[in-house]
Every structure is written in structure tokens, then in C-alpha cells.
Amino acid sequence: AQSVAQPEDQVNVAEGNPLTVKCTYSVSGNPYLFWYVQYPNRGLQFLLKYITGDNLVKGSYGFEAEFNKSQTSFHLKKPSALVSDSALYFCAVRRLGHTGKLIFGQGTTLQVKP
Amino acid sequence: NAGVTQTPKFRVLKTGQSMTLLCAQDMNHEYMYWYRQDPGMGLRLIHYSVGEGTTAKGEVPDGYNVSRLKKQNFLLGLESAAPSQTSVYFCASSYPTSPEQFFGPGTRLTVL
Numbered sequence: 001a002q003s004v005a006q007p008e009d010q011v012n013v014a015e016g017n018p019l020t021v022k023c024t025y026s027v028s029g030n031p032y033l034f035w036y037v038q039y040p041n042r043g044l045q046f047l048l049k050y051i052t053g054d055n056l057v058k059g060s061y062g063f064e065a066e067f068n069k070s071q072t073s074f075h076l077k078k079p080s081a082l083v084s085d086s087a088l089y090f091c092a093v094r095r096l097g098h099t100g101k102l103i104f105g106q107g108t109t110l111q112v113k114p
Numbered sequence: 115n116a117g118v119t120q121t122p123k124f125r126v127l128k129t130g131q132s133m134t135l136l137c138a139q140d141m142n143h144e145y146m147y148w149y150r151q152d153p154g155m156g157l158r159l160i161h162y163s164v165g166e167g168t169t170a171k172g173e174v175p176d177g178y179n180v181s182r183l184k185k186q187n188f189l190l191g192l193e194s195a196a197p198s199q200t201s202v203y204f205c206a207s208s209y210p211t212s213p214e215q216f217f218g219p220g221t222r223l224t225v226l
Contacts, residue, residue: 009154032213043118043204043217044157051213090156094213101147101172102215104156 002027004093006105013081013112021076021108023091033074034092034102035065044090050074061085081112115140118218120205126224127195135190135221137205145208146188147172147215148180150201157204163188164210195225 003026013019025031032051036044048059055067065076074091091105118139127133137146144165149157159172163182177199179191188207192199202222206215 004156034214036217041220043219044206046214046216049214101159101162102157104149104158106154106156 002093002095002103004091004103004105006089006091006108008108009106010109010111013110015083015112015114016080019078019081019085019110019112021089021091021110023074023076023105025072025074025091025093027093027095027103029095032094033065033067034094035059035063035074035076036090036092038088038090038107040087047076047089081110083112083114086110086112117141118205118207118216120203120218120221122221123219124222126226127192128226129196131195132191132193133195133223134192135203135205135223137188137190137207137218138186139188139205139207139216140186141207141216142185143207143216144185144210145215146182147206147208148178148188148190149204149206150174150199151204151220152201160190160203195223197225199223200225 005024034049035047038044050057050067058064092102121136147162148160151157158174161180163169166185169180181189202220204220205218208215
């Protein structure tokens with residue numbers, strides 16, 4: 001069965017420190033991978049995607065993600081966290097040729113403290 | 115461009131009542147989706163559509179119906195609401211050739 005796992009319900013970091021939000025997936029074939037962010041009482045906003053090519057993908061607001069095929073992981077990273085990065089982050093995967101349907105992880109709350 | 119809009123933003127229903135949630139997009143996207151978001155479960159796909167006049171079931175379709183009479187609109191209906199349908203509902207849309215989806219602001223539904 002296809003699945004996406006975000007093993008941490010919450011990640012706490014101090015402002016200015018690097019952050020990592022973890023994601024692993026179980027999907028056959030070569031999937032598309034995504035990160036979305038959700039601020040309180042808002043819809044999801046697209047952050048970045050991996051389709052093919054360089055394993056390090058850069059996205060919005062200084063975020064990047066590293067694709068690791070052997071570990072089936074797609075961890076979200078940022079070198080220096082901001083308080084305004086505090087939000088709910090979702091990893092998602094889409095199987096090629098499956099009409100755009102996304103499978104989401106359960107979400108990780110990022111709390112950045114001043 | 116407004117992007118993806120959803121109406122209403124909030125709604126409270128009694129068990130057994132019916133309602134329709136409206137999603138509209140002005141990006142000329144072919145694909146549209148309805149998700150529900152529940153704490154600790156991420157987003158789950160209810161129904162989706164790959165074009166005007168076509169719909170298909172997603173992961174959790176029971177208790178919901180949809181219609182896509184116009185390309186820009188995707189309606190989600192609850193014929194007889196149940197407390198288990200208390201959730202936040204998100205609509206999204208995308209191009210067939212572009213993998214990212216664009217989301218609306220959500221509808222918070224409470225069924226008493």
C-alpha cells in the first residue's frame with residue numbers, strides 16, 4: 001500500500017538554528033514528492049517539489065528538501081529558522097500517471113521559538 | 115486572479131441535514147479535488163475530477179457526492195450529514211501536466 005510517514009508530530013527549534021522536518025514514503029515506481037505548509041486557519045501553500053534530477057531541491061521562503069532514493073526519504077530543511085516559519089507542514093507524494101492524486105503524510109507542527 | 119475559492123467558510127449542521135460546498139477556480143485547471151483534513155490524519159482525498167462532466171472516487175468517498183457541471187466549479191454534497199463528517203474540507207485544482215495542486219482556504223464543517 002502507498003503511504004507517507006512523518007514520524008514527528010512536532011518539531012521545536014530555536015530561531016536562527018537549522019531545522020529538519022522528516023518524511024519517508026512507500027510508493028512503487030518513481031513518484032513526485034512535495035512539501036506544503038499550512039498556516040493557522042489557512043489553506044495549504046506549495047513549498048517545493050521533486051520530480052527528477054538534483055537530489056537537493058530549493059523552494060519558497062528559503063526551504064529546501066533532500067531526496068534520498070535508497071532511504072525513500074524527502075526531508076525538509078532550512079539553514080536558519082524564523083519564528084514566522086511556525087506552521088503545520090505536510091509531505092505528499094504522487095504516483096506517476098495517477099491523475100494527480102496526492103497521498104499526504106499526517107503533518108508535522110513546526111514551532112520556532114525566539 | 116482569485117485562485118481557488120470555497121464557500122461557505124464555516125457551517126454548522128444537525129445530523130441528517132444536507133448541504134453543498136462550492137469550489138471555484140479561475141486558473142482554467144482541468145483537475146479538481148476535494149479533501150478532508152482531520153487531526154493527526156493529514157488530508158484524505160474524497161472525490162476528484164479530471165474534467166468537466168467527469169468525477170471519480172478517492173480514498174474516503176462514502177457519504178459524499180460531487181458534480182462538475184462547469185470546468186471552473188466542483189461541488190461537494192452531503193445528503194445526510196453525520197457527526198463523523200465534522201472536518202475541514204479543502205478543494206484543490208491543478209493542470210494535468212503540472213504536478214502541484216493549488217488549494218482553497220477551506221470550509222470548517224461541524225455536524226451536531
